[in-house]
Amino acid sequence: MRNFLPIFKKELASYFTSPIAYIVYCMFLIIVGYLFYSGISFFSILSFQSLNNPNLAQGLNVTEGVFRPLYLNMGVILLLMMPLLTMRLFAEEKKSGTIELLLTNPIRDVEVLLGKYAACMAVYLVMLLLTALFPAFTTLVGSPEAGPILSSYLGLLLLGASFIAIGTLVSSLTENQIIAAAVTFGILLLLWVISWSASFAGPTWGTLLLHLSATEHFQNFAKGVVDTQDVIYYLNLSVFCLFLTLRSLESKRWRG
Amino acid sequence: MIEVEGLTKYYGPSRAIENVTFSVNRGEVLGFLGPNGSGKTTTMRILTCFMPATRGSVRVAGHDVFRNPLEVKKNIGYLPENVPLYTDMTVRGFLNFFAEIKGVEKGTRKARIDEVMANCGVEDVGDKLISKLSKGYRQRVGLAQALLNNPPVLILDEPTTGLDPRQIIEIRELIRRLSGEKTVILCTHILPEVEMLCGRVLIINEGTVVAEDTPENLTTGLQRSHRIHLQVEGPAAEVAASLEEVPGVLRVKQSSPPSSGPHSYDLEVDKSDEARKALARMIVNRGWGLLEMRTIDLSLEDVFVKLVTTENGG
Ligand SMILES: Nc1ncnc2c1ncn2[C@@H]1O[C@H](COP(=O)(O)OP(=O)(O)OP(=O)(O)O)[C@@H](O)[C@H]1O
Ligand SMILES: [Mg+2]
Numbered sequence: 096m097r098n099f100l101p102i103f104k105k106e107l108a109s110y111f112t113s114p115i116a117y118i119v120y121c122m123f124l125i126i127v128g129y130l131f132y133s134g135i136s137f138f139s140i141l142s143f144q145s146l147n148n149p150n151l152a153q154g155l156n157v158t159e160g161v162f163r164p165l166y167l168n169m170g171v172i173l174l175l176m177m178p179l180l181t182m183r184l185f186a187e188e189k190k191s192g193t194i195e196l197l198l199t200n201p202i203r204d205v206e207v208l209l210g211k212y213a214a215c216m217a218v219y220l221v222m223l224l225l226t227a228l229f230p231a232f233t234t235l236v237g238s239p240e241a242g243p244i245l246s247s248y249l250g251l252l253l254l255g256a257s258f259i260a261i262g263t264l265v266s267s268l269t270e271n272q273i274i275a276a277a278v279t280f281g282i283l284l285l286l287w288v289i290s291w292s293a294s295f296a297g298p299t300w301g302t303l304l305l306h307l308s309a310t311e312h313f314q315n316f317a318k319g320v321v322d323t324q325d326v327i328y329y330l331n332l333s334v335f336c337l338f339l340t341l342r343s344l345e346s347k348r349w350r351g
Numbered sequence: 352m353i354e355v356e357g358l359t360k361y362y363g364p365s366r367a368i369e370n371v372t373f374s375v376n377r378g379e380v381l382g383f384l385g386p387n388g389s390g391k392t393t394t395m396r397i398l399t400c401f402m403p404a405t406r407g408s409v410r411v412a413g414h415d416v417f418r419n420p421l422e423v424k425k426n427i428g429y430l431p432e433n434v435p436l437y438t439d440m441t442v443r444g445f446l447n448f449f450a451e452i453k454g455v456e457k458g459t460r461k462a463r464i465d466e467v468m469a470n471c472g473v474e475d476v477g478d479k480l481i482s483k484l485s486k487g488y489r490q491r492v493g494l495a496q497a498l499l500n501n502p503p504v505l506i507l508d509e510p511t512t513g514l515d516p517r518q519i520i521e522i523r524e525l526i527r528r529l530s531g532e533k534t535v536i537l538c539t540h541i542l543p544e545v546e547m548l549c550g551r552v553l554i555i556n557e558g559t560v561v562a563e564d565t566p567e568n569l570t571t572g573l574q575r576s577h578r579i580h581l582q583v584e585g586p587a588a589e590v591a592a593s594l595e596e597v598p599g600v601l602r603v604k605q606s607s608p609p610s611s612g613p614h615s616y617d618l619e620v621d622k623s624d625e626a627r628k629a630l631a632r633m634i635v636n637r638g639w640g641l642l643e644m645r646t647i648d649l650s651l652e653d654v655f656v657k658l659v660t661t662e663n664g665g
Contacts, residue, residue, distance in 0.1 A: 101451040192435030199399040201424040
């Protein structure tokens with residue numbers, strides 16, 4: 096693993112020299128900021144109304160009312176943003192031929208893979224940390240509960256880890272970045288909506304679909320419940336995709 | 352240093368190389384010649400562990416490329432065809448990245464990078480982005496990358512294409528300086544380059560090795576006959592007729608007649624020296640003036656074209 100660090104540093108630097116990281120940060124924060132603003136505004140209107148209506152006040156809670164929908168929506172926005180971060184990982188190197196230079200140097204495939212994966216995770220982690228400004232800001236004016244917010248972040252971290260693993264796999268299968276982004280988006284969207292047909296798919300298929308769905312597993316985290324089953328789902332998905340990527344790197348070389 | 356045996360590679364159903372066998376000794380410079388699409392790059396990619404062969408074995412510095420690729424890669428400096436580089440990095444950043452990967456000690460890294468940059472003539476563009484460099488400079492950066500950990504084996508896939516004549520000479524000088532201390536495989540179409548730099552030439556065509564020898568042996572040994580250029584003062588038709596009668600002369604061709612002065616003839620004679628002696632004697636006996644007689648060596652280019660075209664025809 097001696098070569099993990101140089102790859103990691105190089106990949107991280109190229110996220111910021113090609114301004115893709117800045118652009119994704121910008122778009123993401125603008126959208127999340129807008130959702131936060133409208134959530135807070137709606138919540139404050141409700142709060143004013145509850146001054147005259149004690150029944151309404153009982154169910155009013157800033158964590159439930161603002162942050163839970165916000166984090167659920169962030170999951171959806173990630174569907175759109177993550178392919179932009181992962182598409183270049185291998186596709187770009189294959190297109191430009193630098194993969195030949197890299198892999199003929201004394202380095203293992205697994206070092207390349209983990210270096211790239213970790214760099215993308217780091218970019219994503221910073222993005223998540225930036226969104227922590229919103230709950231931090233809220234503590235100035237209200238008192239959101241720490242538990243569900245922290246568990247939501249854990250959920251988003253795991254969700255992102257699996258999304259990035261999927262994107263890495265797809266990027267290793269093509270040399271066209273647009274194709275990589277489009278296919279990754281398709282797969283993520285499918286994982287998101289796959290549970291919608293669970294209710295009428297019969298008991299066996301229904302459970303299976305629910306289990307496969309990335310949404311269903313995230314619901315618990317947003318509620319403030321950390322279930323090992325959900326953690327294992329995301330970890331499994333990530334490791335499985337990274338393993339396939341490693342295989343794809345090898346088989347690519349078999350076929351030339 | 353490098354032993355290649357029975358190397359065969361198929362891309363899906365199509366064959367790129369078949370049963371390629373050769374070896375390169377320590378300190379030798381091997382020219383790897385072949386027309387477009389003959390499988391040079393494919394062979395180099397297998398040697399550098401970029402892709403595995405369908406059949407056959409390769410050992411570099413005693414390590415097998417399939418079993419021990421990491422050790423093989425440590426021993427090879429590779430300049431791929433078309434020189435792919437990370438264009439969003441500066442030259443120094445790029446070299447630093449690969450120095451780290453090649454395991455150049457942290458303490459000596461900076462000194463080593465300065466050294467290869469000076470060797471390859473890129474010291475004055477160190478802080479430039481690679482995307483802003485000209486083709487020639489990119490080539491040099493690629494070469495500098497290959498030299499970073501001072502590997503015993505260098506594999507250069509067409510290192511001088513796209514360079515201006517001055518840069519070509521500089522790169523050749525560099526390769527010449529490195530030869531002797533390093534084992535080099537030089538892939539190229541440029542024949543004078545091979546004649547200049549390589550101790551041995553291997554010609555590959557349509558994926559199979561068609562010749563392997565020193566450039567001198569290839570150009571003389573492969574010829575079944577000598578070509579002789581004659582300039583004789585005398586009646587053209589008569590001279591030509593008499594030349595043909597000399598024993599050992601296989602063919603006479605009169606060069607296009609000059610506007611004035613003596614006529615020239617191109618002869619093909621068998622390899623013995625007797626024919627040449629007889630020719631000189633005959634011309635002198637007849638009282639004609641023998642103004643010039645020289646043997647024409649086949650150039651490597653002729654040999655190359657000959658080998659490659661006969662192969663194509665057959
Ligand atoms: N990735 C690939 N997939 C399928 N076929 C390939 C691939 N790379 C090369 N080939 C085929 O293999 C053969 C040998 O190609 P190679 O690139 O080794 O030739 P070359 O000798 O390097 O030619 P050039 O002088 O043009 O560089 C060619 O017929 C080529 O079409
Ligand atoms: Mg080639």
